[in-house]
Amino acid sequence: MIAFHNVAKSIGDVSIIKGMDLQIEAGELFVLIGPSGCGKTTTMKMINRLIEPSAGRIDINGADISKADPVELRRNIGYVIQQIGLFPHMTIGQNVALVPKLKKMEKAQYEKKVDELLDMVGLEPKVFKDRYPAELSGGQQQRVGVIRAMAADPPIILMDEPFSALDPISREQLQDELVRLQRTIKKTIVFVTHDMDEAIKIADRICIMNNGSVVQLDTPNRLLQRPANEFVADFIGVKRLRKVQELPAQGSKKATLPPRWSIS
Ligand SMILES: Nc1ncnc2c1ncn2[C@@H]1O[C@H](COP(=O)(O)OP(=O)(O)O)[C@@H](O)[C@H]1O
């Protein structure tokens, strides 16, 4: 559904994304992961045209997005970022209803939607709808950020490290909720993280990036079982690889690595 065709991005003479080819399927939870500065956010922002590629083409459902109206495009792509971005002077209900209103959804319809979504993330509508963002905890605010991106029912949702600023317990709860929500809503979700545990937990497929390129793209299981090279193996971490393959805990680092990795 989202296809990158040889997409590149340079700023000045610095190459940030290098000839990226990707196919993100409809309804999958696709995780982009890699070290800081590898180009995850740039890749994501090219999907909603907050950043324009220097070369190549991105298609959504076969249509070149560079030909679309960027405002219209963004109304059909939910976007969740780490710094929440709820409007402080609007109630939770107003924040969530924002895009549905812009899209001219009828009042009765979006009111119902807002209640449904609040319920889905465990925020009792009667209690939370009329509160202001400052009256919610960080985890509660981020839940609102997530459902706000879903309120207008966009087929695609982009999430850029949405849970990174949360404490570990809230983070795990939100990961669980996202997996549960996704089972119901089945959106195409592109999720950026630098946390491999998070990626393994939530992803249908994981795309590991380094230096503006895709290093490996695979299901969590296959990544763990067959890391393509030393970079991926290091990034996943010997501990996780050992756990998956039930290799002996003793011995040298080399001896604990999977066969394909150690011979390549
Ligand atoms: N506006 C910009 N001007 C110059 N360099 C930039 C700009 N935006 C991002 N970069 C560089 O591009 C690279 C990729 O950035 P980014 O996509 O934000 O990485 P990530 O999200 O993986 O941490 C980084 O090296 C960053 O410094």
Ligand SMILES: [Mg+2]
């Ligand atoms: Mg980033």
